[in-house]
Structure formats: C-alpha cells, structure tokens
C-alpha cells in the first residue's frame with residue numbers, strides 16, 4: 001500500500017482498514033486521530049486492521065471476525081511462540097548445553113588424569129616389589145640362566161632348579177616374612193586405598 005494515499009490527508013499513506021457492521025474506510029495515521037472516525041463511532045465501535053501486518057499474517061485478518069471455537073484455537077496456536085521467541089529459547093538451551101559440555105570435558109580430563117595416576121602408582125609399587133628378597137632371588141636365578149653364554153650344563157640346571165625349589169618350598173611353608181616385606185614396600189603406596 002506504499003503508493004496509496006489518504007483521500008483526506010494526501011500526504012499520508014494508507015495504513016489501516018477500519019470498519020464496523022455497516023461501513024469501511026481506508027485510513028492513515030492522521031485519520032485515526034480525527035473526528036472522522038469519532039463521528040461515526042457514536043453509533044458503533046470501529047474495528048481496525050493494520051494492513052502491513054494483515055498482508056504478512058492471514059490469521060491476523062481472520063481473527064478479526066467471529067470464529068467458532070475450533071478455529072479460534074487454531075488462530076491462538078499460530079499466535080503463540082513467535083519464531084524470535086523460540087529462537088531465544090533454543091539459543092539459551094544451546095548455551096546451557098555448551099556449558100555442560102565444558103563441564104563434561106573437564107570431568108573426562110580429570111578421569112584420564114586419575115587413570116594415569118593409578119597406572120603410575122601401580123608401576124611404582126611393582127618397582128618396589130622387585131626389592132622383595134624372594135622375588136629378587138627368583139629373578140637373579142632365572143636371569144642367570146638366560147644370560148649364560150655357555151651352554152647350560154646339567155649341573156648348573158640342577159643347581160638352579162634346587163635353589164628355586166628352596167625358595168618356593170620355603171614360601172609354601174611360611175610366608176610371614178614375604179607378607180612383612182609386602183607390607184613394608186606398599187605402606188606408602190596410594191594403590192592400597194583404592195582396593196578397600
């Protein structure tokens with residue numbers, strides 16, 4: 001309606017349609033403030049339609065008239081939740097999800113760090129256990145066999161076997177000092193708190 005001007009105010013564009021049950025007028029801003037309308041309004045109230053809005057939203061035009069209940073509900077549904085408002089809600093949710101993501105990333109980082117700590121502590125404890133007498137004896141005997149450049153003689157083989165036998169049988173009989181050593185080396189380890 002950009003080129004349609006008011007017949008009463010030729011400088012002004014037509015913006016509204018006003019009407020009642022008997023008559024209709026195209027009106028400008030200025031018309032709305034004059035007694036042009038007020039004169040007629042004594043008989044019956046005018047209704048007003050903004051033309052630009054009506055051209056964009058048919059439901060705005062349709063809602064001006066008596067609608068049955070079912071159709072009223074349809075028009076209300078169209079009116080509810082304007083797109084801009086919905087975008088704001090989606091935006092807020094997106095921001096919150098990003099915040100949650102940051103928190104979750106931090107938790108994952110902490111868990112990874114924790115897993116690394118546990119592995120390091122285990123490795124440290126195993127390293128300590130290498131000092132346990134019976135274990136270092138076992139290791140020494142096996143390594144002695146492995147590192148031998150000369151062919152293992154029957155005698156050496158028997159000797160190692162006998163030594164190993166002594167270690168294992170001794171431990172089967174009495175593991176008190178083994179347990180004491182385990183306790184000694186693990187006393188400072190964090191690992192033992194994880195298992196309790």
Ligand SMILES: [Zn+2]
Pocket residue numbers: 006007008009012027028029030031032
């Ligand atoms: Zn006018």
